[in-house]
Amino acid sequence: MNSVQLHEYMSRTHQRRKWVDRWMSGLLFLAALAALVPLFSVLGYVIWNGAGYLNWDFFSKLPKPVGENGGGMANALAGTCTLVATASLIGVPWGVAAGVFLSEYGDGKLGTIVRFATDMLASVPSIVIGLFVYTLVVVPMGGFSAMAGGVALAIIMIPIVARSTEEIVRLVPVHIREAGLALGVSRWKVILRIVLRGCVSGITTGVMLAVARVAGETAPLLLTSLNNQYWNLGITGPIASLPVQIYSYAISPFDEWHGLAWAGALLLVLMVFVVNVLARLVFGTGGSGRD
Amino acid sequence: MVPEEKLAAVSAVQNVTAHSHREKHFSDRLFFWFLRASGLGVLALLLSIGIFLFRASQPAIEYFGWNFLSSQNWDPVAKDFGALAVVFGTVVSSVLAMLIATPMSIGVALFLNELAPRSVARLAGFLVEMLAAIPSVVYGLWGFFLLAPWMRSTVQPFLGEYFGFDFFPIFLGPPYGVGMLTAGVILSIMVTPTVSSICREVFKAVPRANREAALALGATRWESMKVSVLRASRVGIVGAVILGLGRALGETMAVTMVIGNRTEISSSLFAPAQSMASIIASEYPEAAEKLHLAALAEIGLLLFGVTFVMNAIARLFVWQVKRRVKG
Amino acid sequence: MTAQNSNSAVLQIRQLDAWFGQHHAVHGVSLEIEPKTVTAIIGPSGCGKSTFIRCLNRLHEEVPSARASGQVWLENQDIYASDVDPVRIRRKIGMVFQKPNPFPAMSIFDNVAAGLKLSGIRRRSVLREVVERSLRNAALWEEVKDKLTAPGTSLSGGQQQRLCIARALAVQPPVLLMDEPTSALDPISTAKIEELIQELKREVTIVIVTHNMQQAARISDKTAFFLMGDLVEFGDTSTVFTVPKEERTERYITGKFG
Numbered sequence: 001m002n003s004v005q006l007h008e009y010m011s012r013t014h015q016r017r018k019w020v021d022r023w024m025s026g027l028l029f030l031a032a033l034a035a036l037v038p039l040f041s042v043l044g045y046v047i048w049n050g051a052g053y054l055n056w057d058f059f060s061k062l063p064k065p066v067g068e069n070g071g072g073m074a075n076a077l078a079g080t081c082t083l084v085a086t087a088s089l090i091g092v093p094w095g096v097a098a099g100v101f102l103s104e105y106g107d108g109k110l111g112t113i114v115r116f117a118t119d120m121l122a123s124v125p126s127i128v129i130g131l132f133v134y135t136l137v138v139v140p141m142g143g144f145s146a147m148a149g150g151v152a153l154a155i156i157m158i159p160i161v162a163r164s165t166e167e168i169v170r171l172v173p174v175h176i177r178e179a180g181l182a183l184g185v186s187r188w189k190v191i192l193r194i195v196l197r198g199c200v201s202g203i204t205t206g207v208m209l210a211v212a213r214v215a216g217e218t219a220p221l222l223l224t225s226l227n228n229q230y231w232n233l234g235i236t237g238p239i240a241s242l243p244v245q246i247y248s249y250a251i252s253p254f255d256e257w258h259g260l261a262w263a264g265a266l267l268l269v270l271m272v273f274v275v276n277v278l279a280r281l282v283f284g285t286g287g288s289g290r291d
Numbered sequence: 292m293v294p295e296e297k298l299a300a301v302s303a304v305q306n307v308t309a310h311s312h313r314e315k316h317f318s319d320r321l322f323f324w325f326l327r328a329s330g331l332g333v334l335a336l337l338l339s340i341g342i343f344l345f346r347a348s349q350p351a352i353e354y355f356g357w358n359f360l361s362s363q364n365w366d367p368v369a370k371d372f373g374a375l376a377v378v379f380g381t382v383v384s385s386v387l388a389m390l391i392a393t394p395m396s397i398g399v400a401l402f403l404n405e406l407a408p409r410s411v412a413r414l415a416g417f418l419v420e421m422l423a424a425i426p427s428v429v430y431g432l433w434g435f436f437l438l439a440p441w442m443r444s445t446v447q448p449f450l451g452e453y454f455g456f457d458f459f460p461i462f463l464g465p466p467y468g469v470g471m472l473t474a475g476v477i478l479s480i481m482v483t484p485t486v487s488s489i490c491r492e493v494f495k496a497v498p499r500a501n502r503e504a505a506l507a508l509g510a511t512r513w514e515s516m517k518v519s520v521l522r523a524s525r526v527g528i529v530g531a532v533i534l535g536l537g538r539a540l541g542e543t544m545a546v547t548m549v550i551g552n553r554t555e556i557s558s559s560l561f562a563p564a565q566s567m568a569s570i571i572a573s574e575y576p577e578a579a580e581k582l583h584l585a586a587l588a589e590i591g592l593l594l595f596g597v598t599f600v601m602n603a604i605a606r607l608f609v610w611q612v613k614r615r616v617k618g
Numbered sequence: 619m620t621a622q623n624s625n626s627a628v629l630q631i632r633q634l635d636a637w638f639g640q641h642h643a644v645h646g647v648s649l650e651i652e653p654k655t656v657t658a659i660i661g662p663s664g665c666g667k668s669t670f671i672r673c674l675n676r677l678h679e680e681v682p683s684a685r686a687s688g689q690v691w692l693e694n695q696d697i698y699a700s701d702v703d704p705v706r707i708r709r710k711i712g713m714v715f716q717k718p719n720p721f722p723a724m725s726i727f728d729n730v731a732a733g734l735k736l737s738g739i740r741r742r743s744v745l746r747e748v749v750e751r752s753l754r755n756a757a758l759w760e761e762v763k764d765k766l767t768a769p770g771t772s773l774s775g776g777q778q779q780r781l782c783i784a785r786a787l788a789v790q791p792p793v794l795l796m797d798e799p800t801s802a803l804d805p806i807s808t809a810k811i812e813e814l815i816q817e818l819k820r821e822v823t824i825v826i827v828t829h830n831m832q833q834a835a836r837i838s839d840k841t842a843f844f845l846m847g848d849l850v851e852f853g854d855t856s857t858v859f860t861v862p863k864e865e866r867t868e869r870y871i872t873g874k875f876g
Binding site: 010017018020021024025027028029030031032034035036038039041042045046049094097098100101102104105106110111113114116117118119120121123124125126127128129130131132134135136155158159162186187188191212213215216217218219222223226243246247250251258261262265268269272273276280 | 316339428433514538
């Protein structure tokens with residue numbers, strides 16, 4: 001095949017290749033568009049069905065018994081706050097410490113193992129964590145409790161907080177640590193006072209993302225804190241929570257409860273969005289600006 | 292980024308941390324041990340999940356032995372438990388999800404990385420990430436009230452009419468709405484952000500020079516993607532898909548709400564089914580029988596093992612891609 | 619389309635401008651390139667020489683925010699005319715890059731055959747023939763003929779670069795652009811490539827960007843000197859290097875700056 005034949009052949013196939021190119025480009029565009037359809041559909045329906053129920057009663061009243069209209073999710077909101085607070089109390093210090101360990105001492109073999117374990121813990125299905133906490137806390141304590149729910153959520157938080165902390169702390173340049181050490185300051189003070197101080201906003205963002213994530217967790221709570229139709233007292237008894245309440249209302253046969261479920265979902269989605277947008281602002285490009 | 296600089300930075304870190312085990316000051320030693328304990332604690336948590344689940348499922352393991360895996364009976368009244376039906380439900384719904392999500396995610400990643408203008412890519416990339424942030428129970432709610440009815444009224448009758456073959460009866464039978472197919476669809480929506488964001492990272496690792504080499508040869512945009520990006524990313528894409536599969540296997544709430552919760556194996560994708568995660572969520576809170584609880588725990592143990600292996604493999608794949616790019 | 623055949627030039631560049639966003643990288647360059655010659659583009663780094671050569675096959679515009687304007691005439695056709703498809707142009711103007719960039723996960727054979735395969739040529743006999751000829755032309759055949767199925771990335775740096783030359787030659791382009799093709803190579807590989815360029819110029823017109831003045835002097839017939847986006851001087855290599863017209867050229871060539 002000589003040069004002229006070759007270029008003639010190429011011209012002949014050119015139109016077809018052009019056409020394939022356009023077609024595939026269109027298809028890729030459609031894929032991106034189609035991936036976003038569920039997002040807008042979920043958002044749209046959550047607002048459409050839930051906004052009307054998101055009134056003062058929703059925030060201030062207890063659920064009404066079957067057949068009575070009205071009522072709210074006040075106890076579930078309070079319950080979610082209790083659960084998330086308990087989880088944060090355990091999960092944040094643990095996660096941050098593990099993250100600092102990975103960034104400051106994590107280059108050796110142990111660091112690699114711990115990092116792997118952290119990633120693996122992050123990928124354990126949340127229902128399995130629920131089962132684990134059931135055997136760890138619920139069985140010994142003799143019943144479902146807010147405490148158990150908090151522990152389950154904490155276990156979900158730890159790896160998220162640890163990895164985001166590690167990433168943030170690693171961004172602190174080495175010379176800053178060296179400058180501190182060169183001044184004769186002991187290492188723990190350098191880490192706490194110099195390295196971590198510069199990372200507070202980043203670590204906080206990571207924690208907020210973890211909180212947003214566990215606040216919407218449902219599956220582990222079904223096996224740990226269960227649910228409660230009334231105001232909860234203390235953390236040793238079963239407790240209501242927003243996601244579990246959404247679930248039990250959703251599978252109930254009553255329209256009124258469906259409405260409340262949508263309102264709860266709207267609240268969850270709003271919270272997740274606000275936290276993510278804030279995180280995006282703090283991280284700039286949402287964490288992908290690294291490297 | 293100049294590699295020498297990176298190397299220097301790495302070795303500097305190693306120098307700074309090299310003597311960490313022999314810290315001179317007591318306070319430094321204490322601090323180090325505190326951090327180390329919290330790191331080891333994570334490892335301990337992971338190990339104890341396995342141990343505790345194993346102990347909790349002991350009665351079922353002893354009672355049923357290996358038959359647990361091969362029996363499809365699930366009868367709490369007769370105290371006869373086998374995992375086959377839920378394993379089947381999990382595998383089929385997840386594979387279905389990946390069949391939809393894989394081309395979708397690759398398409399999204401290619402469009403955002405290779406075709407879209409930067410501003411569009413940033414916005415759309417953010418929105419796709421938001422999809423990953425929506426809680427599972429919200430997907431469940433949406434799936435239960437909108438997706439499932441739509442599947443029943445539109446998608447399933449269509450599939451049944453045109454693809455309902457007797458020799459391949461996956462699209463036969465009454466359209467329930469809730470069931471295996473709907474679970475697969477909702478799972479595909481939920482894993483697409485994960486898979487596509489890993490694909491984007493993998494594609495980003497392909498040097499610009501490779502795309503330009505193809506363009507300079509007279510390749511069209513699509514051909515350049517195919518020849519330089521997709522070919523070079525095969526290993527990473529496989530990793531992303533396995534990771535997505537691991538996600539789909541363990542997804543609970545949304546699946547529980549749309550899969551129909553019937554612990555049976557059916558040849559039709561329209562029929563209600565049950566997954567490993569959904570049977571735990573729907574039966575555990577109400578189970579009282581010791582053997583029933585243990586059987587559910589054993590399913591949890593299986594789920595833990597399978598997702599662990601999946602994620603470990605996927606991490607190896609993706610890690611290999613990243614190392615190759617750095618090295 | 620006016621008659622552009624009046625002179626013998628293969629490539630006629632007229633008033634070519636190129637930008638990266640706001641940065642004006644190439645300023646109204648006009649230049650004519652004779653067939654079957656080697657034209658060297660020299661100048662200090664950042665002078666726009668790479669940008670210029672990347673405009674000649676319209677690759678420049680593939681970088682986000684980059685654009686170019688002006689005319690580049692190839693075979694009676696302005697490749698910047700609005701009805702011209704850059705994809706067609708790039709098949710007639712091959713390119714070799716600074717760093718060897720064989721397609722990863724592709725064998726040596728497939729790398730060379732890539733251009734033909736994209737065009738839909740699948741006949742094994744044709745591919746075999748073209749691959750062998752291209753590899754011979756790139757002076758690589760003897761080294762790789764027994765391992766055509768090995769991955770292209772398994773070769774040494776110099777071999778990879780000759781593989782990339784073979785890949786570009788396989789579609790038989792009349793013009794070959796080379797963007798600092800030896801800057802990533804050791805002296806021996808560099809010498810091989812330079813020798814190869816002398817062979818290739820019997821068939822192909824070559825435009826080569828180099829930061830190495832000795833190289834330009836050794837291999838080129840014509841030399842163009844760029845400085846800060848301007849074409850300062852263009853002429854026979856022997857003239858440019860011995861009796862440059864411009865003082866700025868002389869200062870650069872004698873190593874007074876850059």
